[in-house]
Amino acid sequence: MLNSVIVVDDEASIRTAVEQWLSLSGFSVQLFPRAEDCLAQLPKHFPGVIISDVRMPGMDGLQLLERLQGDDPDLPVILLTGHGDVPMAVEAMRNGAYDFLEKPFTPQHLLGSLRRALEKRQLVLENRRLHEQADLKSRLEGTLLGMSQGLQQLRRQVLDLASLPVNVLIRGETGSGKERVARCLHDFGPRAARPFVALNCAAIPEALFEAELFGHESGAFTGAQGKRIGKLEYANGGTVFLDEIESMPLVQQAKLLRVIQEQKLERLGANQSINVDLRIIAATKPDLLEEARAGRFREDLAYRLNVAELRLAPLRERREDIPLLFEHFARVATEKLGRVAPPLSGAQLAQLLSHDWPGNVRELANAAERHALGLGSPNIEVAPAGQSLGEQMEAFEAQCLRAALRQHGGAISAVMEALQLPRRTLNEKMQRHGLVREDFVERE
CATH class of the missing domain: 3.40.50.300 (P-loop containing nucleotide triphosphate hydrolases)
Structure with a gap:
């Protein structure tokens, strides 16, 4: 549970009283007499809540709220107001403040509002973390193919x-x-x-x-x-x-x-x-x-x-990746040249899957570029001591399933129709090859 709180108030007595209440309740408290000092020392992605007085010399609480909202709209800010400032505080809540407390306020009232704000902050930061992880995963999938x-x-x-x-x-x-x-x-x-x-x-x-x-x-x-x-x-x-x-x-x-x-x-x-x-x-x-x-x-x-x-x-130990990598390198080469790569025939694909690729991905990239340039079939030879016929057939089947799933965005019904397979057979084959429908669903 997050417990970081920043208190901004020009009155030393208010800062001291709030610090005592919050410290006794287990919160980590940092005090500032001026909004400018708070902004200067506020860490990026602050994992807590800001409590600020509205009326202060220099930058007031509403100006501080505006600056904080510009940097992080989800950062909870609780405003402390005098009786005459209530309409102003209500307007501030419409503009993004989390809550306002009218002076004088009780410790229980402050703690209740603060705990709710911290719960919200925790959910926001966890959601951000999950989104960042998903974004990193997606970017990495596009880099390590x-x-x-x-x-x-x-x-x-x-x-x-x-x-x-x-x-x-x-x-x-x-x-x-x-x-x-x-x-x-x-x-x-x-x-x-x-x-x-x-x-x-x-x-x-x-x-x-x-x-x-x-x-x-x-x-x-x-x-x-x-x-x-x-x-x-x-x-x-x-x-x-x-x-x-x-x-x-x-x-x-x-x-x-x-x-x-x-x-x-x-x-x-x-x-x-x-x-x-x-x-x-x-x-x-x-x-x-x-x-x-x-x-x-x-x-x-x-x-x-x-x-x-x-x-x-080595590439020979992950042959099911060969068609995807070959397609990627061929596409990159043709995009540079402004042309379309000739399609691979079944015989060429079988040749790709049978070769031992002693030069690994670097050799495959060279073969894909030659193919994209129209210099004939990939410049490789089938290794007779490579995979058995059964292993080659398994690799070819996995590639056919992967291509159909990618083409239809993971839509199982469309894949069944394209490959003329009943659902149970398709499910068994996908499970055997470690294929998951969600990996092919297009992300928004």
Whole structure:
């Protein structure tokens, strides 16, 4: 239950009396003698109620109400009025005030109005939170595409981890989308407005690694002309994504570990430490602990990076996502060119579902772009040691069901008619493939 209350009144005796009443009843009370002071210190999304006198020097209670309404129309404001101000207070309630109390008022009257206002505030904030979560979920579904159970679980994990101040290790094969997942962890969390800095550790020459990460002072080494801000310092307040972290030189691993532990760094050639606030997201293909046992990676750094781990399944383990991803990449390519992609034939779709996709999503995107450009069928070969015939048929059936559900907006009757299936059979197949009607209903 919310219990935060702000009291604004220029009379010290009123502020003191109200604070005593409310504190004895378990409320957290903050006092201000002027409306201007209240506005200057009011936190965004204040989780409580404002109690304000109407008549005050400078900005009065009605002006304060107007300002508060402009920032948050749902913030409850209770006005304290003298006898002559009652008509004014009634008008203020029409303009958004929650309630008014005529002086002198009893503690019971104040507490009753306050508790009702706090209950309303709690409902409003909970409703906002649910709407924000639904909006984030919808946006994430449009960024991390796929309907497989693995992708749905990954999206849930990303939403859970995005708001937590922990380092994350992402494991996955080349082309599986590790940087995209890292970007989502940043964009859907509290650091979204701060920098997102991505580095591929395998692409930085070892001789330049330290300067690239930590920066340098003028003259720190031969050729160091002028001061340079390193990537870690530039990302202060935001997120650093270190791809192929297993390629980082051991000497730099020790220095990165110190930055993570102390949240401080030093530029090359400098004696002064700089405070930094960083979230580290690292990506790797091999197991870092196995790399540590082989002497190629620091075990203590591996544990520091792997506070939470996300595993990205290769495309061959989530074949039911292939048609949706292919359609998306083809549509993006054709929109750039202002043309329409040729439709996929049944044979081409079977080819897509049978291929092992060693390059994962990156390879699929390339095949989709070639198809969109009219360069013939997707430039892939069927892997004979891939799925069995039964597995391929299951994947094809799942895609047909998904396409029909998407086409008809989740309308079961229309899907039954389109696929010529009785309801019981359709329900059984949807359940077997993990398909839920609500996922295809168009949102308003």
